[in-house]
Amino acid sequence: MARKPPTKPRKNASQERSRATVDALVEATARILVKEGFEKASTNRIAEIAGVSVGSLYQYFPSKEALVAAVIDRHNEEIMGLVRTALLEVANMPIEQAVRKLVTVAIEAHRINPKLHRVLAEQIPRTGQLKDVEAFNREVHTLVRTYLESRRKEMRKIDPGLATFICVSTIEAVAHNTVLNHAEMLSEKRVKVLVDETTRMVVGYLAVSSNPELRAAAKPAPG
Amino acid sequence: MARKPPTKPRKNASQERSRATVDALVEATARILVKEGFEKASTNRIAEIAGVSVGSLYQYFPSKEALVAAVIDRHNEEIMGLVRTALLEVANMPIEQAVRKLVTVAIEAHRINPKLHRVLAEQIPRTGQLKDVEAFNREVHTLVRTYLESRRKEMRKIDPGLATFICVSTIEAVAHNTVLNHAEMLSEKRVKVLVDETTRMVVGYLAVSSNPELRAAAKPAPG
Amino acid sequence: MARKPPTKPRKNASQERSRATVDALVEATARILVKEGFEKASTNRIAEIAGVSVGSLYQYFPSKEALVAAVIDRHNEEIMGLVRTALLEVANMPIEQAVRKLVTVAIEAHRINPKLHRVLAEQIPRTGQLKDVEAFNREVHTLVRTYLESRRKEMRKIDPGLATFICVSTIEAVAHNTVLNHAEMLSEKRVKVLVDETTRMVVGYLAVSSNPELRAAAKPAPG
Amino acid sequence: MARKPPTKPRKNASQERSRATVDALVEATARILVKEGFEKASTNRIAEIAGVSVGSLYQYFPSKEALVAAVIDRHNEEIMGLVRTALLEVANMPIEQAVRKLVTVAIEAHRINPKLHRVLAEQIPRTGQLKDVEAFNREVHTLVRTYLESRRKEMRKIDPGLATFICVSTIEAVAHNTVLNHAEMLSEKRVKVLVDETTRMVVGYLAVSSNPELRAAAKPAPG
DNA sequence: GATGAATGAGGGTTCATTCAT
DNA sequence: CATGAATGAACCCTCATTCAT
Numbered sequence A, B, C, D: 001m002a003r004k005p006p007t008k009p010r011k012n013a014s015q016e017r018s019r020a021t022v023d024a025l026v027e028a029t030a031r032i033l034v035k036e037g038f039e040k041a042s043t044n045r046i047a048e049i050a051g052v053s054v055g056s057l058y059q060y061f062p063s064k065e066a067l068v069a070a071v072i073d074r075h076n077e078e079i080m081g082l083v084r085t086a087l088l089e090v091a092n093m094p095i096e097q098a099v100r101k102l103v104t105v106a107i108e109a110h111r112i113n114p115k116l117h118r119v120l121a122e123q124i125p126r127t128g129q130l131k132d133v134e135a136f137n138r139e140v141h142t143l144v145r146t147y148l149e150s151r152r153k154e155m156r157k158i159d160p161g162l163a164t165f166i167c168v169s170t171i172e173a174v175a176h177n178t179v180l181n182h183a184e185m186l187s188e189k190r191v192k193v194l195v196d197e198t199t200r201m202v203v204g205y206l207a208v209s210s211n212p213e214l215r216a217a218a219k220p221a222p223g
Numbered sequence E: 001g002a003t004g005a006a007t008g009a010g011g012g013t014t015c016a017t018t019c020a021t
Numbered sequence F: 001c002a003t004g005a006a007t008g009a010a011c012c013c014t015c016a017t018t019c020a021t
Helices: A016-036 A043-050 A054-060 A064-090 A095-111 A114-122 A130-150 A160-181 A188-206 A212-217 B016-036 B043-050 B054-060 B064-090 B095-111 B114-122 B130-150 B160-181 B188-206 B212-217 C016-036 C043-050 C054-060 C064-090 C095-111 C114-122 C130-150 C160-181 C188-206 C212-217 D016-036 D043-050 D054-060 D064-090 D095-111 D114-122 D130-150 D160-181 D188-206 D212-217
Strands: none
Touching: A016 A043, A016 A054, A016 A064, A016 A114, A043 A054, A043 A064, A064 A095, A064 A114, A064 A130, A095 A114, A095 A160, A095 A188, A114 A160, A130 A160, A160 A188, A160 B160, A160 B188, A188 B160, A188 B188, B016 B043, B016 B054, B016 B064, B016 B114, B043 B054, B043 B064, B064 B095, B064 B114, B064 B130, B095 B114, B095 B160, B095 B188, B114 B160, B130 B160, B160 B188, C016 C043, C016 C054, C016 C064, C016 C114, C043 C054, C043 C064, C064 C095, C064 C114, C064 C130, C095 C114, C095 C160, C095 C188, C114 C160, C130 C160, C160 C188, C160 D160, C160 D188, C188 D160, C188 D188, D016 D043, D016 D054, D016 D064, D016 D114, D043 D054, D043 D064, D064 D095, D064 D114, D064 D130, D095 D114, D095 D160, D095 D188, D114 D160, D130 D160, D160 D188
């Protein structure tokens, strides 16, 4: 693999002026990404839209990648804001209520900036920022897992890591696919049904079940 | 949006000589994608690896995009081969068995060429081939939906479209995330557990349930 | 200067089959030139339109240039056909009638295929075929000069070469500019005026003049 | 017709540094055109000769065409400089003197850079810059026509547009053909004869004539 | 710090021409 | 002779990055 360009912001951007420049750059990048796609997002163009010189861009971001990474981070941070809050609120809720909340929040999170989300998902070749995305995923995983472990009593006996993995994957996938490929489901009514169904699935999976059929279902046919 | 480059193969490539060239090109592209990433996959390099001149590349593919699209198509076709077969086999199976089969096949499909799958998912900016991918998704959706409708009697009363959407999303997400991010789960033993769990979840969701709790779970708290 | 590609047709094309192929190629070239411009006239495309393989093209024309040269030659030959005929007819006419005829024919000649004429004039970078064009010019010059010399008695005493040069340039320029840039002058009525005027100019120039003013005009102010 | 590349310079190039670069590029282009022909004038080569990087070339010219257009414009501007000046000087001159001046200037103008003029005329496929050339032609036409109209009293009764067209075409053609194809006529002596003759022709055409023969010449034989 | 002119490697693509079949 | 697949030099152009001012 070729040497990858650096990816971390060059300074803490604590000074107010710097801060404004950095923000303008990230914002400009996001805007171009959304409005014109990744291909059109050249550093010169970004600087221009941000009202800043290319030189300044490189003062704050060591590479184009770092800039894109910042956009991704910012987007993820917005999502994480919702998710963290939700998980705090959820801490003392019973599973069913909690899952419903999480499903709802997942969809909301994907709706924060769906166009940006799509571009990020479809057009951005990931090279260096995988780590950031993974960190993000890990945090979600940890938070959810912690919650699930705290609710062990209401649940079947499952490996908590596995359960977390399956539930998070499921919820994320439903939210993602809905927002990106089935916008028609986002009407208030239909979204409610979607949330109901997804919740039912996840809760049905996690919760202890008195249905012998279901218990059997989880085991392969003997032999 | 700027005009996108053409994407369809230029000739039917029926002659054997041509066919060989086309294959070599697609194969070379896939190999470079896997071994060196999207960035290194320049047309000149692809042609070189394919043992062919750039001119020949453009004789058969009108653009670099078309070539990548061909790789994607080929990969999807391999996946669809498995999936179609599985769905044929599944036609007369009861839900539990069928879902287990589909989950298994989904994981197998993602393991056909996981590295390529990852590159395709993470590094390739989707531009023109969205249609192909959507067609692929639609086919899967249709096949699954048809199966589910044929099994209506064993299922809860759910909107079949919605059910299909949720199940397909779930299974795909689990398979995708497992293969790409949790290769450690692919040991024979652990994969079995994973399949069991996923199956349990989906079947629990689809099948009629005698558990009143679960039935309640799907409805929001009154008021 | 770099070595220029060969330009002469490869064979005399005496066989009928060959002749047909050659014609098809020249015709196809002319058609593409007119309909799509020089840039689109690739040898592969020409061969395709001619219903022949590229290989065959190169059987008869050693280079693309040779093909274009052939088109130019054919076009010039058509023009020369008119001009030669006109000059034969003109041989025994008095100057005024003769010039009128030549002006008329010049315009007619430019109207044979004005679109091709324009492309030839505007879009074709001349490299090798200058010789052909010069030969064409020389022939016209010679024919006209011969005529003028035969009419010496009706003319002022002028250097025949110079007179030929001026008259041919003038007539050619008027015809060329009219057809290419002032198509609106080609209505029957207006063209008549144009021919009248041009004829008047040329004849006034050639013929002996009884006007002392004019005679004076030709001499610079003494000192 | 395919979309044509842009043709206007990219920046105003007001800064001195930029200005120098732009000049170097135009100059290099002209030089290569003259010394090696259009075919050899690749953007990379032009930049190299200009002592500048290709990138800089594209900073100031959006396409190769734009660069060539700039060369053409510059050349036309030099010509127009002479022509405009001449027409100012000519404003109060009688026709004979004026025409002589214009003929002289036309030849001078073509001698400014005859090699460039030839390349421009023979090798450059006109694509986008037709408008510029037409504008140039229109300006000449307008200036000359204005002069002629101011001299109406000394002239025959002719449609001024037509007269302008014929005179301009004639003078331009003579100058063009002389400089490009009959350099041997450019010796001081011979050029004088050429100017005399051309002047005689044009003046004889424009001026009122007492020669009944000539007046008759302009009319077709009755019936 | 900020600026933006300059850089140049490298990318995608074309097309005249060749030659094995 | 005809075919058309193959060739590859060369072209135009972009854009992340640098650095003198």
